[in-house]
Amino acid sequence: MAEQKSTPSVSPSSPSSRHGGSRRRNVPGRVCIPVHTSLALVLILMAVIGYLCDMNKYAVVALSEPKVTSSGLLSAKENGSLSQGHGDVDGHGKVAIERAGVTVDSVISSSARSASESEAVSASLKSKTPLPPYGSPEYLAIFVQMNAKHNRWILSPFIPQKTLQCIPHPLQSWMRNLLSGTAMYFILSGLWSWYVYVVRGHVYFPDGGVPRTEDMLKQIRVSIVSMPIYSALPTLSEYMIEQGWTKSYHSINEVGWPTYFLLLVLYFLVIEFAVYWVHRILHDVKFLYVYLHATHHIYNKQNTLSPFAGLAFNPFDGIAQASPYVLALFILPIHAMTHELALFFSGVWATNIHDCIHGNVWPVMGAGYHTIHHTTYKHNYGHYTIVMDWIMGTLRDPLKQKAPGKGKEKGAGIKAE
Ligand SMILES: [Zn+2]
Numbered sequence: 283m284a285e286q287k288s289t290p291s292v293s294p295s296s297p298s299s300r301h302g303g304s305r306r307r308n309v310p311g312r313v314c315i316p317v318h319t320s321l322a323l324v325l326i327l328m329a330v331i332g333y334l335c336d337m338n339k340y341a342v343v344a345l346s347e348p349k350v351t352s353s354g355l356l357s358a359k360e361n362g363s364l365s366q367g368h369g370d371v372d373g374h375g376k377v378a379i380e381r382a383g384v385t386v387d388s389v390i391s392s393s394a395r396s397a398s399e400s401e402a403v404s405a406s407l408k409s410k411t412p413l414p415p416y417g418s419p420e421y422l423a424i425f426v427q428m429n430a431k432h433n434r435w436i437l438s439p440f441i442p443q444k445t446l447q448c449i450p451h452p453l454q455s456w457m458r459n460l461l462s463g464t465a466m467y468f469i470l471s472g473l474w475s476w477y478v479y480v481v482r483g484h485v486y487f488p489d490g491g492v493p494r495t496e497d498m499l500k501q502i503r504v505s506i507v508s509m510p511i512y513s514a515l516p517t518l519s520e521y522m523i524e525q526g527w528t529k530s531y532h533s534i535n536e537v538g539w540p541t542y543f544l545l546l547v548l549y550f551l552v553i554e555f556a557v558y559w560v561h562r563i564l565h566d567v568k569f570l571y572v573y574l575h576a577t578h579h580i581y582n583k584q585n586t587l588s589p590f591a592g593l594a595f596n597p598f599d600g601i602a603q604a605s606p607y608v609l610a611l612f613i614l615p616i617h618a619m620t621h622e623l624a625l626f627f628s629g630v631w632a633t634n635i636h637d638c639i640h641g642n643v644w645p646v647m648g649a650g651y652h653t654i655h656h657t658t659y660k661h662n663y664g665h666y667t668i669v670m671d672w673i674m675g676t677l678r679d680p681l682k683q684k685a686p687g688k689g690k691e692k693g694a695g696i697k698a699e
């Protein structure tokens with residue numbers, strides 16, 4: 283109880299609350315990041331760095347997989363050559379879709395090979411094997427093999443290997459995205475809700491205002507119904523990358539770290555700009571709002587929003603808002619796995635901005651801003667930052683809301699930490 287008194291929820295008129303209550307002293311200029319958000323960001327950052335630093339293993343493993351030739355499938359071992367030069371290049375740099383089809387089949391067949399054999403071959407190639415020419419069938423086959431490997435990892439515990447081999451590669455990818463997306467949704471939103479409502483509920487919601495179980499179940503139902511269609515978006519982007527239709531590349535070593543980061547910044551700038559406008563159009567065009575976006579705005583009060591609302595959209599609304607992540611691949615060369623992680627991170631972000639706990643970190647479009655979006659319908663359309671809203675004049679600060687009928691500033695009633 284002592285902690286409860288010392289850590290009150292945000293009171294709109296309380297100056298200290300504007301900087302996060304007692305957990306956050308009123309220190310001008312202090313940057314305040316919610317504990318759970320910090321933890322999640324650190325874990326994600328560590329996972330991303332670990333994954334990216336280990337990227338080359340996919341190239342090596344991919345090249346160590348059985349070779350694709352016009353006459354069928356030959357293993358690298360059988361052919362006696364472990365270097366690149368798969369003998370399938372037509373010499374004109376042409377990416378033949380028919381051949382890509384053969385590649386997909388071959389890769390799926392190769393999934394039956396023992397993991398230990400692949401590991402042994404890849405170990406002998408590590409750090410030595412150059413990538414095939416960008417855009418060549420062999421280069422594109424690396425994407426296919428990488429995705430096939432991910433399919434095996436996720437699906438093989440649930441589907442027998444022989445059955446899996448009979449399922450077309452794009453369908454496998456969709457099943458993998460559906461399964462991992464659903465698991466991510468329940469694990470992330472479940473843990474997030476448990477933390478903010480149960481573990482830290484006395485801090486963030488001392489006066490109640492926790493969403494009802496009924497509201498959360500509604501959000502879960504909408505999300506689960508939409509999940510199969512959401513899963514089509516990463517499946518489509520993987521397919522387009524595999525076919526060589528995008529500018530995506532496989533290994534960071536192909537461009538170097540400085541260029542990688544520069545492109546990544548540009549990627550997120552494009553996404554920020556595009557998501558703002560897609561979201562705003564979903565509000566400004568009446569029939570789009572009524573038939574698509576209104577589903578998400580059922581939860582228009584702060585105590586009805588929860589982390590489970592993060593994916594509670596009409597599926598086509600969700601795809602429309604996430605489409606900039608995919609469309610940007612046609613104008614910017616983006617690392618393929620980073621693109622997939624960015625799509626994954628957009629789901630994490632959606633969870634974060636629906637917990638109604640205002641982080642107050644400039645210029646981040648945190649939950650405080652997004653809760654206002656749900657209550658006014660015409661402010662704070664941005665994705666990760668408040669920059670586009672600031673430029674377009676649609677920004678409303680949760681700590682500077684005017685109380686209805688009163689002349690003084692009032693907070694949004696948003697819980698800050
Ligand atoms: Zn909206």
Ligand SMILES: [Zn+2]
Nearest residue numbers: 578636652656
């Ligand atoms: Zn929302």
